[in-house]
Amino acid sequence: MFLCGWLVMVTLIPVILSVNPGVEVKITDKGIEYGRQLGIAAIQEKLKKIRIPDFSGKQRVSPIGKVQYSLTNIQIVNIGLPIAPIQLVPGSGVKLSINNAFINLRGNWRVKFLRWVKNSGSFEVGMNDLSISESLAVKSDSTGRPEVSTISCAASVGRVRIKFHGGASWLYNLFSKYIEKALKSALQKQICPLVTNAIDDMNPRLKTLNVLANVDKYAEIEYSMVSSPAISSSSIALKLKGQFYNIGQHQEPPFSAPAFSLPPENSNMLYMALSAFTANSAAFVYHKAGVLSIYITDDMIPKRSPIRLTTTTFGTFIPQISKQFPGLMMKLLMKTDKSPVVTFEPDRVTVQVTGTVTAYAIQPNDTLTPLFILNLDTSVSSKVFLSGMKLGVSLTLNKMKLSLQTSYVGQFQVQTLSNSLEFVLKWVVIPVVNVQLGKGYPLPAIRNMELENTKLQILKDYMLIGTDVKFTG
Numbered sequence: 001m002f003l004c005g006w007l008v009m010v011t012l013i014p015v016i017l018s019v020n021p022g023v024e025v026k027i028t029d030k031g032i033e034y035g036r037q038l039g040i041a042a043i044q045e046k047l048k049k050i051r052i053p054d055f056s057g058k059q060r061v062s063p064i065g066k067v068q069y070s071l072t073n074i075q076i077v078n079i080g081l082p083i084a085p086i087q088l089v090p091g092s093g094v095k096l097s098i099n100n101a102f103i104n105l106r107g108n109w110r111v112k113f114l115r116w117v118k119n120s121g122s123f124e125v126g127m128n129d130l131s132i133s134e135s136l137a138v139k140s141d142s143t144g145r146p147e148v149s150t151i152s153c154a155a156s157v158g159r160v161r162i163k164f165h166g167g168a169s170w171l172y173n174l175f176s177k178y179i180e181k182a183l184k185s186a187l188q189k190q191i192c193p194l195v196t197n198a199i200d201d202m203n204p205r206l207k208t209l210n211v212l213a214n215v216d217k218y219a220e221i222e223y224s225m226v227s228s229p230a231i232s233s234s235s236i237a238l239k240l241k242g243q244f245y246n247i248g249q250h251q252e253p254p255f256s257a258p259a260f261s262l263p264p265e266n267s268n269m270l271y272m273a274l275s276a277f278t279a280n281s282a283a284f285v286y287h288k289a290g291v292l293s294i295y296i297t298d299d300m301i302p303k304r305s306p307i308r309l310t311t312t313t314f315g316t317f318i319p320q321i322s323k324q325f326p327g328l329m330m331k332l333l334m335k336t337d338k339s340p341v342v343t344f345e346p347d348r349v350t351v352q353v354t355g356t357v358t359a360y361a362i363q364p365n366d367t368l369t370p371l372f373i374l375n376l377d378t379s380v381s382s383k384v385f386l387s388g389m390k391l392g393v394s395l396t397l398n399k400m401k402l403s404l405q406t407s408y409v410g411q412f413q414v415q416t417l418s419n420s421l422e423f424v425l426k427w428v429v430i431p432v433v434n435v436q437l438g439k440g441y442p443l444p445a446i447r448n449m450e451l452e453n454t455k456l457q458i459l460k461d462y463m464l465i466g467t468d469v470k471f472t473g
């Protein structure tokens, strides 16, 4: 019976699909330190909103009798939050401990006694040894955007020192007790809600993560988080999907992201690793969309080139062409026949592109008559560069291999076309492609984020961007 139940349990455990990220972002100690500074500044601003209510009362004091007092217009003059260590809590979140903070306040006092004696003055309060301990969780929300929330907050006020201006010293003793109690309670009640509020205020900004970054009319990149942030004792790692999709109905490619891990570098605030998977998902999307194709006409060939897209030029390599189609202009169609494959090796990005070249003669009535179809196998090197929050790419031709797929003009030696096609690739096709690739692809980013001291390295299976970050506004 027990065994049977156990077997049922085992078969009911769902298969957990783990999704490897295409992009990983690591926030180092240095980045966390910058975050701490921003956080402390935000908390400091919030604490300025502490409101101390007016209070008044009656107190019997011998020998004068009843004394009516009121304390009004109590305002914060100054808040000091010293260096507050931040501590990562592996697996869950972040703990911020503010110790030895102080708040200075100022207010007015007023008393009335013996029916006709009135007196008033001002007072200053220094509250020292203020400590705030805030634990927060860093998670992924339902849309894959980061989200922070308060797990616990505790605040305590230590010493209170009050200095009166005006009035007699016996009065000071009377008020001190009340002021101290009232202020301590008002502060303790307000500090944590305000700190929590400052933490919650980070969310609207975090939610500007471009989980679906638009690229062009064909593609968008999904940068949603595939899991909650991985928090270790020295860094926070965000695993992002990092996948190109066709716009609209997303279609998965026939390959998935392999696992990869970042090097232990930590001299920059942030490390962003973009895997070859991300690049390959782009190649898949553009190939599928049918946009990796180009018609080449003679007007695209540099003017000074002796090679023209005419049956006369091509007739010098394949005499049948000028015999059968004398004096005609030609047109080439180059297109990929499968998704290009991108590989990252240290200091090198290579793209393997295979496709076909179809040559046509343009008849006087504009009909295209196919002459031959070649298989084209090329290897191109890519240079990757950053421009703002975008990644641009520039290609150069490495190698090109031709073979004949179909001829409509009889047998010919394919190699005789090699130089001309290489020329067309180098001087027409690649420059056109580079204009497109140079427009850049958006990196994962949140609003008003700028990169500084950025360096880009190509490593095995991914590229690594090490950078500092600055938020402008």
Ligand SMILES: *[C@@H]1O[C@H](CO)[C@@H](O)[C@H](O)[C@H]1NC(C)=O
Residues within 6 Å of the ligand: 363, 364, 365, 367
């Ligand atoms: C265009 O011209 C070619 C060659 O002269 C001919 O074979 C073809 O039928 C013509 N097509 C049309 C649509 O007129």
